[in-house]
Amino acid sequence: MTNALRFIRKLAFANMLANDRLHEAVSALKPGEFEAPRTGFFPSLVATLNHILIIDWFYIDALEGGDLGPRAWQNAVPYSDAAELRAAQLASDRRLLTLCRKLGDEDLGRPTRVHRTGRIQVERTDDVLSHLFQHQTHHRGQAHAMLSGTSVKPPQLDEFIVADDAASRVDVMERLGLTEADVMDLDR
Template identity: 30%
Template sequence: MTEPRHIILLAQYNAWMNTKVLDAAARLPAKALTADRGAFFRSILGTMNHLMVADLLWLRRFRTHPAGYATLDPVMDLPVPTRLDEALYSDLASLAADRQVMDATIGRWAASVRACDLNQVLTYTSSAGRTCARRFGDLIVHFFNHQTHHRGQATTLLIQAGQDVGVTDLVALIPDEAP
């Protein structure tokens, strides 16, 4: 399933959905964004913070791939998380600004991934401090799947708060190839 064109498509989907989620969140008062809604990361803002934390951790790891991926350099200027539940951003505006940088960076990185990079093993240290060595293509699948999982949670929290993000299906971005 993982090939360079899929990575590009998933990066496009990621940016599209993050924009939709952020737009829906921006229609809510700040208090509604930080209200404990019983979710794993408590609030809408907490869930969106976790997405940024995880993306930062994974992209910093991806930067160590033998291919180098200089396209990931802008990520190195963003905050360095220390915990998976860390609140890097206390307000939506600052999170949204860095999310735009992150998504543009992910898009450039996705376009730079080559098929020959995918079978290489990436060695990294997990957030639990364990040394891991996994196939890079599989880690990319996890990276995008993790985003979709938690963005789904954020979408549910937004709907519960009265904000519908609209269409969320990946198929909306897949070109129709009718004859």
């Protein structure tokens, strides 16, 4: 396995762990805070977190060879309930992790067909994955900032890559039933 493939697998794990920790914080919000208007690219936590999920569906489907395309965002807020949204995000994150774990080095440069409105965008698989992880990070950061205006302290979201951070991620690892070997031994 190349370093590039290991890096992509590590990002898929970090993505799942960060999403779960963010959703854990959201689960502690007081009634009305999830839907309350906030300053950000999207006008609320519910809209921002649903956007993350919808765009995951869009890109993961393309990476799997599907043609979901813009149908992914026909409903801008498919989950208004925080617990249901969390479960859907975790399912999407597990789907992405499974996809990344199945990739071989030779797959990273293969073309991925992204179905857009009226056209097919063709990109390298590793570039689509990089874009997807960047998209997630971008909008998680916005949701993190939105939490600053709620009753819940924004959680730490960047303790998921290096081995030295193991003690800082015990909570989310236990919730997801993962071990340090799962996240660090990516050759399997």
